Amino acid sequence: MNDAAFIEVSNASKSYSKGGIVIPVFEGLNLDVSKGDFITLMGPSGSGKSTLLHAIGGLEPLTEGTVRVGEEQIEKLSQSQLSRWRARTVGMIFQSFNLMPSLTAFANIELPLMLTSLSRSERRRRVETVTQLVRIDHRLKHRPRELSGGEQQRVAIARAIVADPPLLLCDEPTGELDRSASGEVMNILRTLCDELAKTIIMVTHDPTAAAYSDSVYHLEKGQLSAQEDQAA
């Protein structure tokens, strides 16, 4: 066990069973991520990048192996403990934004705060703070369908950080955005890492996006390997 690591994935294996046939995704993966690191997972489609990301977020259990985030060994948590832990610790950002279409941008961002005991005014203050940070404070009354892709992703980022989780898991956050919007989103993620010390794990196919992270890992044929000299 690496005591310095904020996230420690040990001997992680994942396989699916379909029609009685076991399909392995990855086997024996190990990954350590330090607090405040911004890492990228790359690899071909179906290599298991998103599955690993979901396993770290407690959304998908591993077939074998362990995941530790901070002090929590997450495979040991019950369903309700896992929900509480996720609300406290993890902010998730998806390729397809995953905003609730019937809620305004403000209400979407406020959602995680429903799980806290914050007062109404404190919630509003928090939402205003994060929306200024991601520069979406002028579109708070709009519903997702009234926003551009870049704006929707900024709302999703604001929602992911509003409860101040230490860990952000980003699954293809620029996958549906044009170059300009992608750049804006990646700048925001970089800022969150640099200024708010968020630990970020991002899955992407886009080398330009990956260039914003501190280190890049390649997942291919079930094996994880680090790409050197990313910071340079």
Added chain:
Amino acid sequence: MTSLGFIANSIGSAWIRNAVLMVSILIAYMLFGMLAAFHWAYGSIGVDNADRMITANKIGFSQTLPISHFRRMQQIEEVGAASVAAWFGGYYREARNSLHAIAVDPDSYLNVYGDDIRMEDAVRQRFLSDRTAILVGRSMADRFGWRSGDQISIINERIARSDGKNSWSFRIAGVFEGATEQIDTSFLYIHYDRFNGARAAQRDTIGWIVSLPAEGVDPIDMGRAIDRFFSTAAERTTTDTERSFSQAFVAQFGDLALVTILVLGSALVSLVMIVASTTALAIRRRMTDIGILKGLGFSHKHILGLLVGESVLIVVVAGVIGLALATLMISGSADSFASIAPGIAVTPLIFLCGLFSMVALGIVASAWPAWRSVRTDTVAMLRRN
């Protein structure tokens, strides 16, 4: 945003579907309120004196008994007090103004019903002392605008008079009130002696005998003693509680209790099906939203609460409006039901039962699809988008 705000937003986001659903629930609970009010009023007829028993012909109460039964009944030691009555009926001016008129032995009848009907002493004396006098219930007096001292004619084509006429002239001795709201006052009483003396056929017969047990005697035991006493008579008797008798009388118009239960049961079963299928469809369409909530850290319990709460809120809001409308409609037409369901009203108990069934309906209809949805794999839900 609060949980309630979240639920309200979810309802509003599919407002056409939910409005249609709410209208169907509203109509069902309006029906529930009206039928339950009727059922309650019908079941409460004449409950003030549980000791009072009715003796009628064993063949059926449309068959008469000889008045000698009344006299002989005085010999039964279990009987404390008794009186006789016979159906008179008739109508006032037009056939549509049919009357619930009963011929009674005034002195003994007012003695046996002393707890249920109230009137001034002067009214009582006028009724007792004049064979042509009638005693009118408040509801009936109000319906026809009758007052004490009025002279009225009642047409009765069913009962042949010995003089060939079909019109009976009466003077109103006064108006009586019911001791409680449930006491029917849409009746009038005439003197049995006058009725019996004027009719051409079936003289010295009565419709039924009403009795009270002697002190310390159980009314059921008294009833058994009466039926045993007349078990060898040409006209055998059956004695039952007044409530059963009243309900059997009302049931001439149809088995209302059964109809009420069948209609209510069908309405509620249909409602469960409608609400359950609509809720299941709504939840299926929102699997991505549920996945988002799970991803954000909402617990299964919390999500279940939101989904079931939404269903309960829809049913309760629509159901309460339905019951309120039923209350308005019942209070507006209470007079029309006075004779078969006196004191009809959507009572607080009906409201409470309705509210309980609304909550139960909301939970039953949504629990299973909501439970299935939270058990679905979160990643699979998010990939639906």
